[in-house]
Amino acid sequence: GENVEQHPSTLSVQEGDSAVIKCTYSDSASNYFPWYKQELGKGPQLIIDIRSNVGEKKDQRIAVTLNKTAKHFSLHITETQPEDSAVYFCAASIGGSYIPTFGRGTSLIVHP
Amino acid sequence: SQTIHQWPATLVQPVGSPLSLECTVEGTSNPNLYWYRQAAGRGLQLLFYSVGIGQISSEVPQNLSASRPQDRQFILSSKKLLLSDSGFYLCAWNRGTNEKLFFGSGTQLSVL
Numbered sequence: 713g714e715n716v717e718q719h720p721s722t723l724s725v726q727e728g729d730s731a732v733i734k735c736t737y738s739d740s741a742s743n744y745f746p747w748y749k750q751e752l753g754k755g756p757q758l759i760i761d762i763r764s765n766v767g768e769k770k771d772q773r774i775a776v777t778l779n780k781t782a783k784h785f786s787l788h789i790t791e792t793q794p795e796d797s798a799v800y801f802c803a804a805s806i807g808g809s810y811i812p813t814f815g816r817g818t819s820l821i822v823h824p
Numbered sequence: 825s826q827t828i829h830q831w832p833a834t835l836v837q838p839v840g841s842p843l844s845l846e847c848t849v850e851g852t853s854n855p856n857l858y859w860y861r862q863a864a865g866r867g868l869q870l871l872f873y874s875v876g877i878g879q880i881s882s883e884v885p886q887n888l889s890a891s892r893p894q895d896r897q898f899i900l901s902s903k904k905l906l907l908s909d910s911g912f913y914l915c916a917w918n919r920g921t922n923e924k925l926f927f928g929s930g931t932q933l934s935v936l
Contacts, residue, residue: 744923746924755916799866819866
């Protein structure tokens with residue numbers, strides 16, 4: 713089955729800095745890569761996703777890049793703000809699968 | 825628009841007591857439904873998923889069970905809770921393969 717590794721487990725940045733979270737996956741058949749943000753005491757929410765036919769996708773201050781050859785994808789947050797503080801999860805879905813495989817999460821702390 | 829409801833938000837139960845957590849989805853039909861558990865605020869462990877009424881797949885053997893009595897209703901149960909059942913339980917749904925998950929707001933279960 714699919715295995716997703718996520719790094720770092722904790723990331724501390726100053727407000728205004730950029731943050732990068734990286735994930736690797738094992739199954740080359742994976743073709744859908746969502747990112748979720750979970751605030752304290754709440755359920756995760758999708759913030760951005762990318763499919764394997766695209767190398768990069770942007771939405772305002774967040775972007776995701778995908779390198780299919782190396783089997784890794786990354787979340788980039790620019791101009792971080794305190795409200796970006798949360799746990800971020802990456803995930804990968806094998807083509808035709810209902811169920812994504814999640815990374816273990818990254819706790820992002822943005823200091824004012 | 826689609827919404828997912830999960831209750832209760834918080835639950836404190838003694839060891840050995842029964843459990844029933846309910847999740848309902850509105851605004852869609854024939855959703856895939858999922859129960860996840862999150863221990864220590866990190867890591868999403870898939871417990872059960874369902875692709876249709878009465879169809880339940882278990883990912884982790886344990887003293888929990890799930891049922892789907894109606895198309896948009898998913899119930900997580902236990903006959904006798906253990907201390908190790910404590911955690912943050914999340915219900916989620918999606919439409920099909922390789923599609924984003926929508927999570928409920930979660931239930932914080934404390935077994936004492």
